[in-house]
Amino acid sequence: MALRRMFLHWLFPAAFVLPLWLFVGWIVFSGGSAWGLLWLFVAVPAVFISQLVLTLMVRARGSVRENRAVSWRDLAGLGIWQVVIVALGFFDSRVFFPLLVLSIAGALVLFWSSLAQLWNEARGAVTVLHTTDGTAYIPPPRENREQTRDAEVIVVPETRRRD
Numbered sequence: 001m002a003l004r005r006m007f008l009h010w011l012f013p014a015a016f017v018l019p020l021w022l023f024v025g026w027i028v029f030s031g032g033s034a035w036g037l038l039w040l041f042v043a044v045p046a047v048f049i050s051q052l053v054l055t056l057m058v059r060a061r062g063s064v065r066e067n068r069a070v071s072w073r074d075l076a077g078l079g080i081w082q083v084v085i086v087a088l089g090f091f092d093s094r095v096f097f098p099l100l101v102l103s104i105a106g107a108l109v110l111f112w113s114s115l116a117q118l119w120n121e122a123r124g125a126v127t128v129l130h131t132t133d134g135t136a137y138i139p140p141p142r143e144n145r146e147q148t149r150d151a152e153v154i155v156v157p158e159t160r161r162r163d
Helices: 002-030 034-059 062-067 072-088 096-123
Strands: none
Touching: 002 034, 002 072, 034 062, 034 072, 034 096, 062 096, 072 096
16 A cells, blocks of 8 residues: 555656656767657657646546555556656667557556546446436435434523623
8 A cells, every 4th residue: 555655646746757857868878869859859748748647537536535545557557657668768779669659558558547447436426317208317415314313402601701
């Protein structure tokens, strides 16, 4: 649970750190090639926006807010995707293209996975019923027995002291 909680706290900073790493990696490992710079102008905003969108989708789920921890599925998927992005920052020409394809496919898979988890959690939150003529309505909430029970009320009158 502690690992999943730490990972939840890492998601927002990762939206800034990972694009910064790509920029630093381009300076250190790429040697300043023009193609690398062109790729960088596309990759940095793409990584920033995709990490931010995925983070917001993960944090939108009720179970994540309640437990203050990501799911194991989120931890594995986002963790592997972030490792692939870090590996891209080394700009090794032997594995660059396969890592690029893997990072793009991973972002798409993570988006749909997060959307499915969000949908599954939100789907059970509201029950919609239909009348005989087909009109849909949301039933009123059931009253809790403890709330309907008459509570004892104690009234304390206020008296003023006169000096």
